[in-house]
Amino acid sequence: MKPVIQLNQVHKRFTDKKVVQNLSFEIEKGSFVALLGPNGAGKTTTISMMLGLINQTSGQILLFGKKPEETAVKNRIGAMLQDVHLIDDLTVEELIDLFRHYYPKSLPLDYLLAVSDLQKSRKKIAHSLSGGQKRRLSFALSLAGDPDLLFLDEPTVGMDIISRQLFWDTVRKLKEQGKTIILTTHYLEEADKMADRIIMIDQGKLIVDGTPTELKKSTLGKSISFIVDQKTTTQKLYQFPGVTDVVWEGERVKLYSQDTDQLIRELINSHLKMKEIEISNSNLEEAFQHYVEKAKIS
Numbered sequence: 001m002k003p004v005i006q007l008n009q010v011h012k013r014f015t016d017k018k019v020v021q022n023l024s025f026e027i028e029k030g031s032f033v034a035l036l037g038p039n040g041a042g043k044t045t046t047i048s049m050m051l052g053l054i055n056q057t058s059g060q061i062l063l064f065g066k067k068p069e070e071t072a073v074k075n076r077i078g079a080m081l082q083d084v085h086l087i088d089d090l091t092v093e094e095l096i097d098l099f100r101h102y103y104p105k106s107l108p109l110d111y112l113l114a115v116s117d118l119q120k121s122r123k124k125i126a127h128s129l130s131g132g133q134k135r136r137l138s139f140a141l142s143l144a145g146d147p148d149l150l151f152l153d154e155p156t157v158g159m160d161i162i163s164r165q166l167f168w169d170t171v172r173k174l175k176e177q178g179k180t181i182i183l184t185t186h187y188l189e190e191a192d193k194m195a196d197r198i199i200m201i202d203q204g205k206l207i208v209d210g211t212p213t214e215l216k217k218s219t220l221g222k223s224i225s226f227i228v229d230q231k232t233t234t235q236k237l238y239q240f241p242g243v244t245d246v247v248w249e250g251e252r253v254k255l256y257s258q259d260t261d262q263l264i265r266e267l268i269n270s271h272l273k274m275k276e277i278e279i280s281n282s283n284l285e286e287a288f289q290h291y292v293e294k295a296k297i298s
């Protein structure tokens with residue numbers, strides 16, 4: 001089966017600025033991919049090119065084996081973008097219904113109102129909605145054509161906790177139905193929970209591509225942190241078996257190791273006076289920082 005998305009040596013330049021450089025990857029049907037990167041990394045530009053909203057300077061982009069601007073492709077795509085464009089004077093349900101009629105197949109109006117929790121606001125003028133409600137409306141509009149491929153560009157910004165829960169429950173169900181989903185977010189715990197693959201970019205270049213588990217494993221491992229007498233030297237802490245890194249945060253020190261079980265035994269047997277011991281798994285945020293730093297050096 002052909003990949004749903006194929007990018008081959010894609011470059012994008014705005015006047016003299018290189019915004020996307022030599023980006024190549026393929027995304028299979030049913031994948032949930034998080035496209036991550038710092039501000040200005042080129043995520044939205046990449047999504048805009050995949051949606052056919054802007055043209056790449058060079059390279060090839062294919063969705064379902066075809067060019068993004070083809071109608072057959074557009075009919076299979078939904079996108080929740082950062083800016084919500086609303087049409088003057090239309091109510092929420094009129095707007096959703098209008099979008100439904102753009103597509104050859106569409107999802108029922110009541111379903112779209114339910115997953116965006118806008119049933120009570122259906123008769124309101126869309127312009128009068130709050131910021132968070134507009135995001136939810138944008139979600140409903142992105143699903144109007146029952147898309148096989150869904151782009152979610154920072155979807156939960158401005159949503160309250162209840163809305164976020166409903167949003168992710170719905171997205172999880174869409175994934176179970178076999179939809180392909182591309183997410184960008186700065187909330188890395190959302191990417192960690194939802195994505196089965198992470199593509200990180202920085203300054204328009206791909207810096208790492210793998211599962212959340214792979215990315216976290218290949219960084220510093222788990223850590224044990226505790227408050228300790230300031231006379232304890234970094235050198236002494238490195239002598240404990242398996243310690244890969246020692247990081248001080250004020251009077252608290254964090255030791256990284258791939259085998260924290262062994263390390264904690266050794267620490268307890270030592271004469272260190274440790275207080276407030278915490279053991280934590282390395283998280284995606286640490287992996288993210290690690291890869292961005294590494295990309296800067298190389």
Ligand SMILES: Nc1ncnc2c1ncn2[C@@H]1O[C@H](COP(=O)(O)OP(=O)(O)OP(=O)(O)O)[C@@H](O)[C@H]1O
Nearest residue numbers: 014015017019037038039040041042043044045046
């Ligand atoms: N139309 C444009 N003209 C000129 N430069 C642009 C244009 N659109 C984006 N850029 C620049 O391209 C770079 C990448 O922007 P982009 O919006 O793709 O980043 P991003 O990864 O989505 O960032 P963020 O996380 O802040 O949303 C930025 O330096 C931005 O200023």
